[in-house]
Amino acid sequence: ADDGYRLWLRYDQISDPEILENYQANLRTIAFLGEGEIFKTAENELLKGLNGLLTQKTQTVSTQTEADIIVGSIGEDFSFLSTVADENPDNKKEEAFIIEGFEGKTYILGTDERGVLYGVFHFLRHLQLQKPIEDIRISQAPKLKLRMLNHWDNLDGTVERGYAGFSIWNWHQLPEFIDKRYIEYARANASIGINATAVTNVNANSLIFREDYLEKAAALADVFRPYGIKLFLTARFSSPIELGKLATADPMDPKVQQWWKEKTAELYEKIPDFGGFLVKANSEGQPGPQEYGRTHAEGANLLADALAPFGGVVIWRAFVYSEEEPVDRAKQAYDEFMALDGQFRENVMVQVKNGPIDFQPREPIHPLFGAMRKTPVMMEFQVTKEYLGQGTHLVGLSNMYEEILQTDTYQFGENSTVAKVLDGSLTNQKLTGMAGVSNIGTSRNWTGNLFAQADWFAYGKMAWNPNSKSDDIFEEWAKLTFGHEEQVVQTVSSLLDRSYEACVKYMTPIGLHHIMGPGHHFGPGPWVSEMSRADWTSVYYHKADSEGLGFDRTVTGSNALEQYHPMLAAKYENMETCPLPFLLWFHHVPWDHELSTGNSLWMQLVREYYEGAEIVSHMKEDWENLQGMVDEERFEHVLMHLEIQEKEAKWWRDACLLYFQQFSKMEIPADWEQPE
Numbered sequence: 001a002d003d004g005y006r007l008w009l010r011y012d013q014i015s016d017p018e019i020l021e022n023y024q025a026n027l028r029t030i031a032f033l034g035e036g037e038i039f040k041t042a043e044n045e046l047l048k049g050l051n052g053l054l055t056q057k058t059q060t061v062s063t064q065t066e067a068d069i070i071v072g073s074i075g076e077d078f079s080f081l082s083t084v085a086d087e088n089p090d091n092k093k094e095e096a097f098i099i100e101g102f103e104g105k106t107y108i109l110g111t112d113e114r115g116v117l118y119g120v121f122h123f124l125r126h127l128q129l130q131k132p133i134e135d136i137r138i139s140q141a142p143k144l145k146l147r148m149l150n151h152w153d154n155l156d157g158t159v160e161r162g163y164a165g166f167s168i169w170n171w172h173q174l175p176e177f178i179d180k181r182y183i184e185y186a187r188a189n190a191s192i193g194i195n196a197t198a199v200t201n202v203n204a205n206s207l208i209f210r211e212d213y214l215e216k217a218a219a220l221a222d223v224f225r226p227y228g229i230k231l232f233l234t235a236r237f238s239s240p241i242e243l244g245k246l247a248t249a250d251p252m253d254p255k256v257q258q259w260w261k262e263k264t265a266e267l268y269e270k271i272p273d274f275g276g277f278l279v280k281a282n283s284e285g286q287p288g289p290q291e292y293g294r295t296h297a298e299g300a301n302l303l304a305d306a307l308a309p310f311g312g313v314v315i316w317r318a319f320v321y322s323e324e325e326p327v328d329r330a331k332q333a334y335d336e337f338m339a340l341d342g343q344f345r346e347n348v349m350v351q352v353k354n355g356p357i358d359f360q361p362r363e364p365i366h367p368l369f370g371a372m373r374k375t376p377v378m379m380e381f382q383v384t385k386e387y388l389g390q391g392t393h394l395v396g397l398s399n400m401y402e403e404i405l406q407t408d409t410y411q412f413g414e415n416s417t418v419a420k421v422l423d424g425s426l427t428n429q430k431l432t433g434m435a436g437v438s439n440i441g442t443s444r445n446w447t448g449n450l451f452a453q454a455d456w457f458a459y460g461k462m463a464w465n466p467n468s469k470s471d472d473i474f475e476e477w478a479k480l481t482f483g484h485e486e487q488v489v490q491t492v493s494s495l496l497d498r499s500y501e502a503c504v505k506y507m508t509p510i511g512l513h514h515i516m517g518p519g520h521h522f523g524p525g526p527w528v529s530e531m532s533r534a535d536w537t538s539v540y541y542h543k544a545d546s547e548g549l550g551f552d553r554t555v556t557g558s559n560a561l562e563q564y565h566p567m568l569a570a571k572y573e574n575m576e577t578c579p580l581p582f583l584l585w586f587h588h589v590p591w592d593h594e595l596s597t598g599n600s601l602w603m604q605l606v607r608e609y610y611e612g613a614e615i616v617s618h619m620k621e622d623w624e625n626l627q628g629m630v631d632e633e634r635f636e637h638v639l640m641h642l643e644i645q646e647k648e649a650k651w652w653r654d655a656c657l658l659y660f661q662q663f664s665k666m667e668i669p670a671d672w673e674q675p676e
Ligand code: GCW
Pocket: 152, 160, 161, 202, 203, 280, 319, 358, 359, 386
């Protein structure tokens, strides 16, 4: 047993004897026609994978004629393959691959080394999934260029909002000691197409730029490079003061500009393929250009100018909110950034969280998607689950990713989904990308909660192709992780599929948000807290009173709605027609108001809280039925978490309903029909 350490890369022998026999006969020899560090990784991975999946040892041969599998570059030599010959534009993009069966041989070809590596991992998955290889014909290119993880890992080993133990980066022992985990980490990421990582927290420490730390970072970059992964670091805006001993960090000060130029040059000397800086500035107390009366654009451009000669990029986060009491925190990022569109250098990307508040179980899309169009806008998704049960609850995030990515922004006419905005096709952006806040830690299975591995996997898939379907991802992950037994696959997929909606219902149904306990953000806390700032207490967000519940963001309230395209705003602006999942996000609704379901708001709230908790009980029962079909270790691991989740879903339900009942003064009828 490995406690789940192997993730989805479990190359155990193919279980179906017929399929195994077929693979054995057709995959005996490989010709590797290429070279380079990443190509070599692809070679090793393919051999390692095949030697696990098959009983025979795969032989390497030097000529195509002798080979069953040919690994190389897409090019004219292979124009006899339909995937090469056809005018598929994807075949010319960077990092693309094709896999095709032709006259008894299998071809795995890439446009570049990374493409080959991704093709190899895809092919191995194809075999793990026990799919036929005869007529295999796959052609893929990533839709987004930067597919990135953001670690909120501090240099002292703690992880902000991390629920899987401590940071896997052992800064103390780097650069000499290279933990095997770093390699396994790079490999797991490469297997799902992730090509960049920022290893330090956005609440950054300027120490990372000290020479000894740069050596440590360079050692990590060396480990990641053969897997096609670029290293990024987070930059603390005040570093010139803290590290450079300058009196200011003002972006207009020539000494400050010089400091960043020199620091960046030093970085590239140590890490020639360094990706760039990820920055959180003027948000939650972090230093930034506004302290000097400068804008986000002026701050970002300072770093962009330092990086430009080396081809690096600045990723500037739009997650900002001020210390002053805001009218509506949901509006601030749009207000600050829209005015700056067009003022950023070419090598700046703005990274926007999926929703306008902060990684809530469910949020409408962030209004900046599609609105900001002269600047490349990047998605920031959460993979860790700060407000979604953290390391304890089973909540498949893929459905949330899909819901957001498939939402229509209407910014370029109908069907301009967030996915299309991100891939640059609507905005003509050259830089495109997605970031996921990592859920990885020192826990033996990487993510603490075993099912959280599925979120890491799904994130990679969505970054590769934002039009991916969660249902496919769930089934694939289930098979790769737990094998092919039908009931197991069905149950695992269905747990992932039902869990997101269940969580939204037992935590924040009908558009409620940010009613978690203050600070830790785990359990329920809709009541007034002792926190000093108005927007740090839940009552700010739910606005419960004797009249009703919900945050009025229409014209009669904060009018955050006006930040959306009028066609999207029109969907939400009317209380009668606003989709239920967003009703209390945009409206203050009277308790006895009759909703489209025929229930009063109060009864709908009761129903959804009960339904959410009920689904978790069913999930637990379904899992229990797998006893004996899943190895005991993982079976117990998941069961214990589900038991906690069942208890806590009821805690959420009861705490929130009892709290809101003080305002609604309405009963839960004794004879009401509880959801099944
Ligand atoms: O959700 C909030 C978290 C902070 C986090 C911040 C951010 C890294 O509570 O812990 O800080 O978001 O995204 O910057």
